[in-house]
Amino acid sequence: MNHQNNSIFWPIPCGTWFATRVYISAWLPLLLVVICWRLESLQLGLVFGGIFFGSVLFHEFGHVVAARMTGGAADEILLWPFGGLASTQPADSLRSRLMTTAAGPLVNLVLCGLTLKPVLDSSWTSAVFHPLKVPAVTFSGELLSDVLILIFAANWIMLLVNLLPVYPLDGGQMLQTVLTARWGNQTGIVVYIRVGCVIGLVAMFSGLLIKEGGVAVVFLGAIVLLLNMQEMHQLRSGETFDESFMGYDFSQGYTSLEREQAATPERRPGFLERWKDRRRQEKKQRKKEQAAQVELQLDQILDKVHQSGIDSLTAAERRLLDQASNQFRERESGTE
Numbered sequence: 192m193n194h195q196n197n198s199i200f201w202p203i204p205c206g207t208w209f210a211t212r213v214y215i216s217a218w219l220p221l222l223l224v225v226i227c228w229r230l231e232s233l234q235l236g237l238v239f240g241g242i243f244f245g246s247v248l249f250h251e252f253g254h255v256v257a258a259r260m261t262g263g264a265a266d267e268i269l270l271w272p273f274g275g276l277a278s279t280q281p282a283d284s285l286r287s288r289l290m291t292t293a294a295g296p297l298v299n300l301v302l303c304g305l306t307l308k309p310v311l312d313s314s315w316t317s318a319v320f321h322p323l324k325v326p327a328v329t330f331s332g333e334l335l336s337d338v339l340i341l342i343f344a345a346n347w348i349m350l351l352v353n354l355l356p357v358y359p360l361d362g363g364q365m366l367q368t369v370l371t372a373r374w375g376n377q378t379g380i381v382v383y384i385r386v387g388c389v390i391g392l393v394a395m396f397s398g399l400l401i402k403e404g405g406v407a408v409v410f411l412g413a414i415v416l417l418l419n420m421q422e423m424h425q426l427r428s429g430e431t432f433d434e435s436f437m438g439y440d441f442s443q444g445y446t447s448l449e450r451e452q453a454a455t456p457e458r459r460p461g462f463l464e465r466w467k468d469r470r471r472q473e474k475k476q477r478k479k480e481q482a483a484q485v486e487l488q489l490d491q492i493l494d495k496v497h498q499s500g501i502d503s504l505t506a507a508e509r510r511l512l513d514q515a516s517n518q519f520r521e522r523e524s525g526t527e
Contacts, residue, residue: 200214200216200218200269200271201216201217201218202214202215202216202217202269202271203215203216203217209252209255210266211252211255211265211266211267211268212266212267212268213248213267213268213269213270214267214268214269214270215269215270215271216269216270216271216272218271218272219244219270219271219272221272222240222272223236223237223240226239226240226243227240230325230327232327234330235325235327235328235330238330238338238341239325239341239344239345242338242341242342242345243345243349244270246299246302246342246345246346246349247270247274247275247349248268248270248275249298249299249302250275250295250296250298250299250349250353251268251270251275251276251277251295252268252277252298253294253295253297253298254277254279254291254292254294254295255268255277255279256294257290257291257293257294258279258280258281258282258287258291260290261281261282261284261286261287261290261291262282262284262287263279263280263281263282263287263291264279264280265277265278265279265280266278273414277295278471279291280471285368285372288368289365289368289369292361292364292365292368293361293365295353295361296349296350296353296354296361296362299346299347299349299350299353300346300350302342302343302346303343303346303347303350306339306340306342306343306346307343309336309339309340309343310339310340310343312336313336313340315328315340318344319340319343319344319347320347321404322347322348322351322352322404323401323403323404323405323407323408324403324404325341325344326340326341326344328340328341352411355390355415356386356387356390357386357387357390357391357415357419358383358384358387358415358418358419358422359418360415363383363386363387366383366386367379367380367383370382370383371383380426381426384419384422384423384426385419385423387415387416387418387419387422388416388419388420388423390412390415391412391413391414391415391416391417391419392412392416393412394408394409394411394412394415395408395409395412395413395416396412397412398410398411398412485511485515488511489511489512489515492504492508492511492512495508
């Protein structure tokens with residue numbers, strides 16, 4: 192992905208943390224403005240927005256750590272107005288896929304547990320546990336207590352939202368993993384997408400009936416519905432399948448499902464999957480360019496040795512030559 196020309200994410204690099212490249216979308220301040228406007232307080236909005244973004248970052252690092260601990264890989268995180276995106280490649284096992292996905296909400300649950308006591312000791316208990324409210328703390332009393340209450344509120348909201356069993360949230364990803372493991376890729380994905388469409392519709396109509404915070408519910412439902420409809424369109428445009436319940440006639444048994452999968456083309460990847468694939472391709476391209484650059488430097492060093500002798504090399508050139516020699520010996524020993 193070309194960072195400079197990608198107007199969807201417009202990512203700004205923020206360095207590499209724990210072997211993970213972190214990007215922040217230039218659109219992120221828009222969410223901060225919305226938060227301040229909805230809370231009707233610049234101070235409260237800025238503090239809660241900062242806590243929310245920090246919690247999202249911890250959430251995404253949970254995915255990264257879990258992927259690596261279970262034999263997978265992860266190398267990139269993007270924070271943008273709709274939350275976070277961690278570029279992870281879990282190992283090819285049910286355990287790795289489930290743990291990688293569940294680790295994000297687990298981080299939010301742990302942060303809720305660590306900040307629960309100040310919440311229970313405060314007068315904001317009812318507001319904090321309401322998923323559509325943010326406690327309007329004033330920071331005029333116990334500053335630390337007020338901040339801990341906001342940390343609980345941010346992570347409580349994130350926990351509840353991410354556990355919804357819909358695409359592209361973590362609960363939906365876990366549901367998809369379980370369904371595809373039980374019924375196969377084809378049927379599992381169809382069920383998963385249709386569940387998301389139903390929940391998106393229900394959320395939209397429910398939000399219209401809620402007086403306080405209903406706009407957020409309608410917005411969330413609309414986003415969920417649109418994303419799942421897009422996934423359904425991707426699925427249908429690349430394949431044809433039986434229009435019985437959930438796209439599969441269960442009376443035929445599991446063997447018929449295997450036949451259906453063998454005869455049906457793979458679904459086209461969705462928006463997030465395409466983004467992750469582009470990032471992986473970029474990573475491969477960077478490695479290829481780095482290897483070409485190192486090879487060019489080695490050619491120059493060897494030419495210098497040939498003309499002036501090895502004593503003419505600088506310390507940096509010697510280190511590069513030693514590294515290349517060690518890598519060559521390792522490859523040679525690995526092929527024997």
